[in-house]
Amino acid sequence: MKERFMVLDNMKKPLAGQIFSIQHFCLHDGPGIRSLVFFKGCPLRCTWCQNPESWSPASELGFKDHLCINCRNCLSICPVNAMKTPGQIRSDLCQTCFSCAKACPSGALIRFGNCLSTHTVLKDLQPEYPYYRSSGGGVTFSGGEPTLSLEFVIQLAAALKQDQIHVAMETCGLFHMEEKSESLPESGKAIRELLSLIDLILFDIKLFQEAAHQQFCGTSNRIIKNNLAMLARNFFQEGGPMIWPRMPLIPGITDTPENLEGWGDLLAELELNKVTLVPFHNLGEAKREWLQLKPGPKLNTPTPESIEKARHVLARMGITCYDPGEEEWPPASKSSPV
Numbered sequence: 001m002k003e004r005f006m007v008l009d010n011m012k013k014p015l016a017g018q019i020f021s022i023q024h025f026c027l028h029d030g031p032g033i034r035s036l037v038f039f040k041g042c043p044l045r046c047t048w049c050q051n052p053e054s055w056s057p058a059s060e061l062g063f064k065d066h067l068c069i070n071c072r073n074c075l076s077i078c079p080v081n082a083m084k085t086p087g088q089i090r091s092d093l094c095q096t097c098f099s100c101a102k103a104c105p106s107g108a109l110i111r112f113g114n115c116l117s118t119h120t121v122l123k124d125l126q127p128e129y130p131y132y133r134s135s136g137g138g139v140t141f142s143g144g145e146p147t148l149s150l151e152f153v154i155q156l157a158a159a160l161k162q163d164q165i166h167v168a169m170e171t172c173g174l175f176h177m178e179e180k181s182e183s184l185p186e187s188g189k190a191i192r193e194l195l196s197l198i199d200l201i202l203f204d205i206k207l208f209q210e211a212a213h214q215q216f217c218g219t220s221n222r223i224i225k226n227n228l229a230m231l232a233r234n235f236f237q238e239g240g241p242m243i244w245p246r247m248p249l250i251p252g253i254t255d256t257p258e259n260l261e262g263w264g265d266l267l268a269e270l271e272l273n274k275v276t277l278v279p280f281h282n283l284g285e286a287k288r289e290w291l292q293l294k295p296g297p298k299l300n301t302p303t304p305e306s307i308e309k310a311r312h313v314l315a316r317m318g319i320t321c322y323d324p325g326e327e328e329w330p331p332a333s334k335s336s337p338v
């Protein structure tokens with residue numbers, strides 16, 4: 001307890017970041033029992049995204065139609081008449097004050113994202129420390145893309161490392177490593193600082209071909225591939241965080257032989273010979289509706305046979321595939337190569 005408050009008190013100026021969820025007692029996304037901290041803001045727009053509430057870096061208002069009891073509290077409380085009927089929110093008028101969500105008795109109106117300080121996040125995580133320690137677990141930053149909140153995530157990771165907590169980070173891989181990027185001149189330096197505080201990186205790989213990545217994820221994958229190579233070098237040559245690639249398996253999109261072979265070749269070349277295959281589930285569709293986003297295309301979930309086929313393609317290339325939650329994680333300390 002003494003140690004805990006020493007860390008918080010030493011933190012001179014707590015920073016704040018947009019968090020949309022903190023979940024405890026998670027058994028995936030790294031070794032042991034973990035807490036997952038979900039950051040808002042993502043530079044990608046993957047067609048199959050299951051967390052569209054992570055896309056915007058700002059807090060958002062969502063509406064779950066099936067929970068509305070038509071009490072009309074939201075209409076009367078809105079200071080700018082941004083709703084004509086419950087849940088029909090005019091984005092041009094809404095000031096995201098969230099008074100309606102507070103006044104909603106049924107949970108139909110919900111707020112996605114809160115601007116939390118490092119103090120607040122740590123206070124939420126600290127009661128879980130005994131579980132991390134007894135299980136070899138820790139904290140995983142996810143999202144969204146944690147590196148979009150770079151200074152905040154560095155401060156959070158530094159405080160956790162000071163408490164000797166294992167820190168993992170899931171990333172879409174799109175961040176700027178160049179020391180002198182014109183748009184983000186300090187990002188390269190800050191990313192290196194972050195890497196020095198992270199034990200394990202869960203690196204998402206999706207479409208290998210540039211045009212396909214543009215089509216399904218909305219961005220180029222050039223920087224993502226460069227960053228994967230840089231992180232592999234950083235791990236093998238400089239003792240940086242371990243890299244564990246993960247691929248969502250989406251029938252006809254990511255599970256094609258061309259895509260699997262493209263990634264398989266690159267992973268083998270980088271000596272990253274393990275990957276988690278994450279079967280697609282259509283969990284994001286309802287959330288799109290809550291947020292008044294355009295519906296995504298109809299996508300199939302993979303069959304046991306198609307998953308086996310994908311594993312077989314990668315196994316032929318020397319890559320061992322794991323189901324989510326079945327990974328043989330290294331112990332919660334800096335460890336040997338994948």
Ligand code: SF4
Binds near residue numbers: 077081099101
């Ligand atoms: S968030 Fe505020 S401004 Fe927006 S609809 Fe609700 S009450 Fe109105």
Ligand code: SF4
Binds near residue numbers: 068
């Ligand atoms: S306050 Fe909530 S339950 Fe009541 S009408 Fe508005 S959205 Fe529906």
